[in-house]
Amino acid sequence: MNKxxxxxxxxxxxxxxxxxxxxxxxxxxxxxxxxxxxxxxxEWMSLKQIAYKxxxxxxxxxxxxxxxxxxxLLSVAIPKSYTEEDLKELxxxxxxxxxxxxxxxxxxxxxxxxxxxxxxxxxxxxxKPIFRKGVKxxxxxxxxxxxxxxxxxxxxxxxxxxISKKSKFIKPVLNQKFxxxxxxxxxxxxxxxDGLFFELERLSKASQVGFExxxxxxxxxxxxxxxxxxLFSFNQKNLEKIxxxxxxxxxxxxxxxxxxxxxxxxxxxxxxx
Numbered sequence: 173m174n175k176x177x178x179x180x181x182x183x184x185x186x187x188x189x190x191x192x193x194x195x196x197x198x199x200x201x202x203x204x205x206x207x208x209x210x211x212x213x214x215e216w217m218s219l220k221q222i223a224y225k226x227x228x229x230x231x232x233x234x235x236x237x238x239x240x241x242x243x244x245l246l247s248v249a250i251p252k253s254y255t256e257e258d259l260k261e262l263x264x265x266x267x268x269x270x271x272x273x274x275x276x277x278x279x280x281x282x283x284x285x286x287x288x289x290x291x292x293x294x295x296x297x298x299x300k301p302i303f304r305k306g307v308k309x310x311x312x313x314x315x316x317x318x319x320x321x322x323x324x325x326x327x328x329x330x331x332x333x334x335i336s337k338k339s340k341f342i343k344p345v346l347n348q349k350f351x352x353x354x355x356x357x358x359x360x361x362x363x364x365x366d367g368l369f370f371e372l373e374r375l376s377k378a379s380q381v382g383f384e385x386x387x388x389x390x391x392x393x394x395x396x397x398x399x400x401x402x403l404f405s406f407n408q409k410n411l412e413k414i415x416x417x418x419x420x421x422x423x424x425x426x427x428x429x430x431x432x433x434x435x436x437x438x439x440x441x442x443x444x445x
Contacts, residue, residue, distance in 0.1 A: 191303050191378075192233035192362055193296070200239040200296040204230040208287040216329050219258055219288075221342055223265025226290040228344050231273055232363045232400050235348045237303070238355045239296030244270060244277045246292055249285030273348075306360035307379035311405040313429040314414075316347060319368060323396035344400035350421040351402055357410035364401045369394040369438035371403050372429075379405075382434025389428065395440045405431060 193202030206226035208214060217225070227244065234241045246266060250259070270277050275294070307313075325335040325342075335341065351361075360379060364371050372383060406414060411427075418425050 191237060193237050193239070193294075195237065195239075195298070195301045195303075198297060198299065200234055200237050200298055200301065201293065202230055202233040202237075202296070203291060203293040204233065206290040206292070208289060213329070214288065217342055219261040220265040220268070222288065223262045223290070224269050225265075225342065225344065226292055227266055227269035227275075227294075228346065229365065229398075229400065230292045230294045231269065231275070232344065232346050232365070234294050234296035235346055235351055236361045236363045236402060236404075237296070237298065237301050238352065238361075239298035239301065241273050241275050241294050241296045243295040244275050244280075244292060245295075246277060246280035247290070248280070248282050249287070249289035250282060251287055252284055254288075300355070302355060302358065302361050304360055304362055304375055304378035307375055307381050307405040307431050308359055308407070309381055309431050309433060310408070311359055311381075311431040312408055312411065312427050313372075313375075313383060313403070313405050313431065314425055314427045315364060315368060315401050315403045316350070316418075316423050316425065317345075317399070317401040318424065319364065319393045319399050319401060320396045322398045323367075323392060326398070340400065341398055344398070346400065347402065347421065347423055350417060350423045353417045353421070354404070354406075354414050357413050358404045358406045361402060361404040364399045364403050365397060367395040367397045367399075367440075368403065369440050370397075372436055373438055375403070375405070376436035379431070380435070381431040383429040383436045384432045385429045387428065391440055394438070 193200040206229065212222060231241050266277060321339065322341045325339045328335050360375060362371055362375065368389065376382060415425065
């Protein structure tokens with residue numbers, strides 16, 4: 173058990189802890205930290221890109237719980253060296269993400285700091301939340317898109333090499349229209365932020381199931397973090413409906429495993445900047 177898991181376990185008696193957000197009385201509350209030299213290096217991204225991604229990774233948590241994001245609270249620790257132009261660039265990133273998803277930024281806090289640290293709270297609404305604990309035995313497991321590019325691009329950044337501005341590490345792509353449409357047909361879901369293998373371990377723990385893989389998945393795919401693709405489970409009877417919706421939205425589906433009796437754990441090291 174790592175320190176993050178150990179700390180969270182201190183509050184595990186709280187029934188709303190353990191999903192991408194906390195569902196309370198029709199609302200989902202989610203929060204993510206996005207800290208310089210922990211989640212990004214300033215040399216890698218513009219201030220606008222940093223602010224945008226800090227919002228997007230949190231909005232992703234709301235979407236995979238089948239919630240519509242409504243409001244955002246921002247906490248920003250700002251280096252003393254930042255100019256007014258720097259602050260404008262930061263605000264452009266926050267406002268761009270908010271506009272794309274119809275979110276109103278309603279407040280927060282700012283402090284002075286030695287480096288740029290951002291914390292975003294998203295308040296969302298849902299009548300039918302989807303949790304991690306819903307995987308049933310014999311359900312199929314699926315993830316969207318292609319995994320591995322974020323890990324590859326992160327390794328290039330560590331080598332001081334350029335990556336595409338369209339990289340998912342810089343600008344995650346959220347397929348919210350696709351997800352909201354398949355939501356009635358799935359049993360559990362989460363986004364892939366720490367890597368497929370680590371998210372499967374969380375699903376296994378929450379749903380108390382194991383997984384039987386159809387084909388071997390390599391570490392480059394299974395340990396690539398910051399992908400923000402959607403991982404979900406569903407009953408096989410809904411396969412054709414989900415395929416039809418995926419085709420409509422041009423989403424690639426990767427059906428890779430079946431839920432079985434047991435539990436799943438990975439021995440791989442976390443690959444997440």
